[in-house]
Amino acid sequence: MIQILFFARLREQLGQSKVQLSSDALETPTSIQTVLDYLQHQNPSWRDALSSPDLCFAIDQEQAQVTDLISQNCEVAIFPPVTGG
Amino acid sequence: MTFSRVSVQTQVFDVAERYASLASNSSAGAVVTFVGHVRDMNLGQTIQSLELEHYPGMTEKVLEQINLEAIERFDINGLDVVHRVGVLDVNEAIVFVGVSSAHRGDAFQACEFVMDALKTRAPFWKKEQGSDNTAWVSHRDSDSQAVERWAKK
Numbered sequence: 001m002i003q004i005l006f007f008a009r010l011r012e013q014l015g016q017s018k019v020q021l022s023s024d025a026l027e028t029p030t031s032i033q034t035v036l037d038y039l040q041h042q043n044p045s046w047r048d049a050l051s052s053p054d055l056c057f058a059i060d061q062e063q064a065q066v067t068d069l070i071s072q073n074c075e076v077a078i079f080p081p082v083t084g085g
Numbered sequence: 086m087t088f089s090r091v092s093v094q095t096q097v098f099d100v101a102e103r104y105a106s107l108a109s110n111s112s113a114g115a116v117v118t119f120v121g122h123v124r125d126m127n128l129g130q131t132i133q134s135l136e137l138e139h140y141p142g143m144t145e146k147v148l149e150q151i152n153l154e155a156i157e158r159f160d161i162n163g164l165d166v167v168h169r170v171g172v173l174d175v176n177e178a179i180v181f182v183g184v185s186s187a188h189r190g191d192a193f194q195a196c197e198f199v200m201d202a203l204k205t206r207a208p209f210w211k212k213e214q215g216s217d218n219t220a221w222v223s224h225r226d227s228d229s230q231a232v233e234r235w236a237k238k
Contacts, residue, residue: 005140007138007140007208007210008138008210008212008221009210009221012221054224058140058143058208061140061142061143061146062143062146063147063206077140077143077208079140079208079210080210080221080224081223081224082204082205082206082207082208082209082210082224083204083209083210083211083221083222083223083224083225084137084139084168084179084180084203084204084207084208084209084210084211085121085168085179085180085200085203085204085207085209085228
């Protein structure tokens, strides 16, 4: 299972804070880009929000690139650029 | 051994207590503190309050990592970072960065380094409640430019 978390603007656009992909949904290892494509395919209304060019990513709470690979039991986070401080 | 502390919290923080803790080290010849507050205006809009969301777990890890980098990079002996989350009213304090060092140069630089890194790497997001609407704050290019100056050294 892969847990995917959404934050801030993206969380509101999608209307939920997380989704879980079962191990038979996607073959692993897979890239974040593949997960984005899968989610957009499953939820066409998410297409615009998930194809925003400014999205940032983390795998197991470490900053990641869209081409980075994930495996089962990973926690993936997708979010807009950070604005703290 | 350098003292390092990070805290992500909804509660108000006590600047005097945090300053006193940094200043209590007998080798601290300089203590630099920065406190960021909620402004009443942003990009021409009147702000009533701010809501801060974060990524629990990753936020603390990133802040601890930034502290480690600052300790490696500058000659400092204490570093204390606090960031608030939740709903904050105008003028409330959002963030505290305090640094103690033998000399002021490293303390000033480490404080700026931590703030620049925090603004571009720590997973916090601000949502502003204005007089007629709420809006997520956009990332500023000036913040990305500010952090770049540390890469050149």
